[in-house]
Amino acid sequence: MGLIIDNGNMYEKFKKLLNQDFFVDKSNIINDFNKLIGKDCRKNVCITKPRRFGKTSIAAMLTTYYSKGINSQEIFDKLKVSKGKSSDETEKKKEIEQYREFQGKYHTLYFDFSSELYKYKTLKALLDDINKMFKEDYEKLYPGTEVSCDSIVKNLEKIYDETDESFIIIIDEWDSIIFSNNFTPDEKVQYLGFLNSLIKDQGYSSFVYMTGILPIAKELYQSTLNCFDEYSMLNDDEYYQYFGFTEQEVRDLCKEKKKIKKKNNKIKYKDLENWYNGYKAYNGEKIFNPWSLYHALENDKIKNYWNDTGRFDELVNIINFNILGVKDDILELIKGKKKKIELENFGAENILDEIINDKETSKNDMKTELYSKMVTFGFLTYYDGNISIPNKELEEKFVKVLNRNDDLKYYYNMIKNSENMLNMTLNNNPEEICKILEKSHMAIIRPGDKIDHGNLKHVIEFAYFNARIHYIVNKEVSEGKGISDFIFYPKNKRQKVIIIELKVNGSAKEAIKQIHQKKYYNDLKNRGYTGNILLVGINLNKKQKSYSCKIEEYDNELKILKSDNEYLPNSENKKQLISDNEYSPNSKNKRKTDQESDGIYKKLRSATKKKKTD
Structure with missing residues (x-):
């Protein structure tokens, strides 16, 4: 296990998740991903959800399952993935066969682009460090070999050409560089180009799982990154049930809590539903905030556990100063009403497009972009053409924002x-x-x-x-x-x-x-x-x-x-x-x-x- 290849930290993270009192088995996503391995047109998946919606937990699970350098059969034989998920017996049999075929078959490459960005003054320094860690991992894995290129892409191409070995690539928090002030606008565009060259049409890649908050920038000149199937808060009819907790999973957790007899068991399902439910899947299915719900069960206490305060504070002034009439809208949403509006994905292009294209934005477009941003970050939910405040937890946050006006x-x-x-x-x-x-x-x-x-x-x-x-x-x-x-x-x-x-x-x-x-x-x-x-x-x-x-x-x-x-x-x-x-x-x-x-x-x-x- 290394820092890039078969990441040991992710293995340890997944073992800790398994040992939690309130573990939710999301391993069936592996059955879904196994069907995509090696299929050029569909093998790259990007999942963009708010913070603390389980993206990195899934990354830890995938690293543990696919990695050659991690002996994980005993772990996964006890999880749902080993039994298949399809209701069709023929399809289920195929899923079980694929589970056995792909378990521990690949070396995984794990990249966390949110880790220690403060250390790097330039994008080149960051990419050079990634290549250095990869070379050290590979030479440790295969003593006597030498990885000599100054680019990780070139090194992977060379390894594939000489050994025919392909990898599972896992990219966590891809958009951290887009958010970071450490890098110039030009470097952020160059970073998109790097991702494009790392992923697109590469034989060494059997499957790519990429996570972030921001949907991908797809139309930024030569840095086009259009090789992914992308699933966001506004567009996910495939994997929504794996990010956040479903209603049935929360009901099962409540039963588990009674079995554990943890503390006083004061919390009931209705309390959890009122405070942490409210996100809607494409079909209207309820999705709960997993971070807040887990802490409510663990602490046996209903309270506000929302922790993305930094980005919420970005909205304070826009709301309180009623820019574009947003405060009036939020007041109506707090009353439990919905607002009809047509939204589009808020993504990296919204941040970079102004710099690249000098694009002027109309007030209506600014408002649409703002609400799209709020849905992307999880402050609002969007279903059937309407925005609304998901739950009591977020409603309380908005009320506090409105009460800060005097200060x-x-x-x-x-x-x-x-x-x-x-x-x-x-x-x-x-x-x-x-x-x-x-x-x-x-x-x-x-x-x-x-x-x-x-x-x-x-x-x-x-x-x-x-x-x-x-x-x-x-x-x-x-x-x-x-x-x-x-x-x-x-x-x-x-x-x-x-x-x-x-x-x-x-x-x-x-x-x-x-x-x-x-x-x-x-x-x-x-x-x-x-x-x-x-x-x-x-x-x-x-x-x-x-x-x-x-x-x-x-x-x-x-x-x-x-x-x-x-x-x-x-x-x-x-x-x-x-x-x-x-x-x-x-x-x-x-x-x-x-x-x-x-x-x-x-x-x-x-x-x-x-x-x-x-």
Whole structure:
């Protein structure tokens, strides 16, 4: 057993699953997969479901079953897979024969793309490390052999050519790289190309099982990854019963709990159904959240066990600020109503397409995309053309979101005025920009609250929220000779580019000077942007709680059009008469990174969350 070949950790994981008090036997999926082995048109399966829906548990089971390096016959002879699943006796006999034929027949290759991504600064470093681990595993497995290529794909092709040996490939959390901030947009597209070359039309692959949350990106230029049969929360009529618990499985678990006599056995099926049921398969069959249900049985306590809080918090502001009318819809859904809407899969292409194609999204499309995203992450369920909140657990989450409005009043005011903020910027009106910022500041910032450069960037992000309809909003952009706070790239390249630099206890003029010194606008024309360029400097005077702003406008040839649009509050105006020094990189007001200020931001964003615990 190795790290890539016949992964020992996955074997240990599956043994632990077997020893749980509330184990649910999902091994019949092996009968389904055995029928696909070696069939070129159907041998690649991608399952995309929310977190904690059993994808990795299935991966551990497949690794244990198929691996040559793992003696697992005794394990699986006790499970459902060994008995076949078909009601047709002839078909069942064939399933049992295939079970025996494929058990322990292949070396498996296990790739977990969510593991320790923080260690890698580039995609190349990650892929090089994977190839290194594979080479070490293979040379340990076959002493005296040498795997010499610098690419795992080339090494697998060479091994297959020389030995005719094929593998079962298991790719877990394929989309972690798409979500990760460690990799550039170009690297994410290159990663899709890597997966394509690893999987598509390869003789060394007998079967591929790939998991993730995001459905695959299928139409991204040369990185097309269309060699999979894909099954998601919006489209699964084949394997839905293996991810999450079915009604019968939950009833059986309740009976098992009585046999175990664990704790007080207070929990009844109806309690579990009310709290953790509600996901619907394509045919209307009930699917329960397995993570929450297991913990409720284990702890003998009904409560909210939903643990994907990070992605849920992404939706907090969209809901509370009623962007696109979403809050109104959610209020109706909380009442138990359904909303009719036609959804499409939310996938990697939704994240990457804006970057690759500069695609502009209409408000209706944005709303459809948002609800598709919420279904993909498991926040909503979709059945018969309607979205709804699946269960009490998620309903409670949404109610808490709606109750957080007071603590987010600062940000609420910012986003409420975001459309006006963008218009004032495009119309060169620094005074109105400062008024919006100052009004919001006074509404929320209390004595003792810290505001630094990183936290100010969060404020600007929310202030320009609606800009995302027409712009690709990037922060900490490496352009010219430095890193700009924000660059707003228009999706229509004929529109204005906006470059924003921020200062705390400095001046807006200093911010503009820094843009010129670092030449953040240097490569815009070469990248096809033909509209004017707006340089926006914003400064916060912490003591006075006042903002100043300066805007300069240039054409795409960098000829100045407007340079006298500046707003200074009285206190800062006096200060500027005394000093007009250049920006100093050794200033005491050194900016803090997003990472350093995230703690402050989260504190402001969720003050009551600490007060209200389950």
